[in-house]
Amino acid sequence: MSQQSFLDVKDLRIHFPTDDGLVKSVDGLTFGLERGKTLGIVGESGSGKSVTSLGILGLHKGGRARISGEIWLDGEELVSASPEHVRGLRGKKMAMIFQDPLSAMHPYYTVGDQIIEAYRIHHDVSKSVAKKHAIDMLGRVGIPEPTRRVDSYPHEFSGGMRQRAMIAMALSCDPELLIADEPTTALDVTVQAQILDLMRDLQREFNSALIIITHDLGVVAELSDDILVMYAGKCIEYGTTEDIFYRPEHPYTWGLLGSMPRLDREPTERLLPIKGSPPSLINVPPGCAFHPRCPYAELTGGKAGTEVPPLAETEGGHLVRCHLDKAERRRLWENEIKPVLETQ
């Protein structure tokens, strides 16, 4: 992760004080992303992936969140910037595609009006020019009859069309950073496939940096160049998509891979789930947050429960946060995990 990445997140912490204690939703996250590349952020609910994306967009500002660390976007630091300044960047420099387009769109305004509004904030053009642009954008994301559809309300669209309209809105100002938070979770598989294809094509066309947040390893495998696996607010493994799928080194990543029934392999007798459930972010287990669920925790000689393991490089940019030493992890993967996963 070089200094000059287009997006550089350094030691980002987003904590929420609550009556029950401090919720450390994001706790020391560091990553970088270049233009034209796609980063997949994977994790279970409550791992801090959505909070991270809202943090980058500056949407926690003015709330109760305590934010520290640095977010560099194209040479500009965002954490210390004023909310007004970040607001000026939203839409033009960075934009977001939300999970549920029905609640992310305003029901009283037509789809066209919502795209026009965003476009005119950043471009000094007349309404009719902006409307032409909106029609053009709707056409590009594959909405049939865009000239008629631009005057429709969100409820008149089907789920897949709404998601397309959301994408059109997010891309209307040609943002350089696009964050998609579970963009296909609310959709049916055949529509999901259409939307994933569309996002891939548009990203190539616009050469934007894309962060895709999801719990579905299949979706990240389809789109990502790099993958960041989050657990309890921390990055526990980071690497190229190949690293994560073919040479994963963290027991949690193994667990995720073993938990998924897969269509591309012969079915196994049993899935290999991770025991227990994700921790509460108020009471994150001491030491390695994953150790209560880790089948290999006792191999660390008691360190797992007391020391937080550092995020260390194992090879060429592949980072792992685990107390087990490299040789041991590779041995476990090659001898114990991979054979079981591959007989599937």
Added chain:
Amino acid sequence: MTENEPLLSVQNLQKHFPVHKGLLKRQVGAVKAVDDISFEVFKGETLGLVGESGCGKSTTGRLVTRLLEPTGGKIVFEGRDITHAGQGSLRPLRRDMQMIFQDPYSSLNPRHTVGAIVGAPFRIQGVKPEQGIKKAVQEILELVGLNPEHYNRYPHEFSGGQRQRIGIARTLALKPKLIIADEPVSALDVSIQAQVVNLLEDLQNELNLTYVVIAHDLSVVRHISDRVAVMYLGKIVEIADRKRLYSAPMHPYTNALLSAVPVPDPRARADRERIRLTGDVPSPLNPPPACRFHTRCWKAQEICKTVEPPLEELAGGHRVACHFPENAPEVPAGSAGTPATA
């Protein structure tokens, strides 16, 4: 699987929801949520019911458990016609037929303790287990992997996965013969999903349960089912044993569904053959005539718009409703061709 009498047999089942409009609330149409479907479930097997939203899979589940009144067809459970059985005669039946719901948050009463929730079936059905209700409930809790000491706790004290276990415990209380599970794992995290899937399988082996699993996730369905039925707009378009359906699907829709599932294998993404359907599922209020899939099907021809393909057995236990099935064994001339000349 025993190939004897089916535990549940559904024949030409229909559910049309009337649509009323205007001042006089006249019926202007009907949503054909389930339209003429037939299938059987045999003792000890798992039948998977897959399809996209709005295809009628959940309605089917609710019809079979008689939470909804069918508008046509027949439901036979253990040889008894229960299609229009009244509340009184349904109650004893509910002992043998239970349901697992999707959302473990809304399907448990927040004001009841776990003991009250799981013990409710005993009280409602007037069943007195010999060891007492409390003991029986604790045994079931243990069976589903919960601590028997959780008896006095409330649902909010549990995580999503544990709540789903509570729901499953309630379902199992009276040792039902048939369990209809409507999206039992889709609200859960990936790692928890696997736990619950394994639990359902273990319970099936231990208690000799029969499942109908309704889900939209094709990989989960493949994992737990023995046979799978694919639904599209209120119709079953294909039904076959799991291996056949996933390795040699015959209906174009099944093919498209399977190829749309993202595969967690980045090397495979380049050389995978994909079928991309265009558009969305049409509205069940006004489904396309004849073959309902013809508006999105790349193989559709004139006949598909005029003649509805019947659900026919093309290979052992493999039934398909399509004029131009794929992967089909040598079809004797006639079965697909006759309607064209008629």
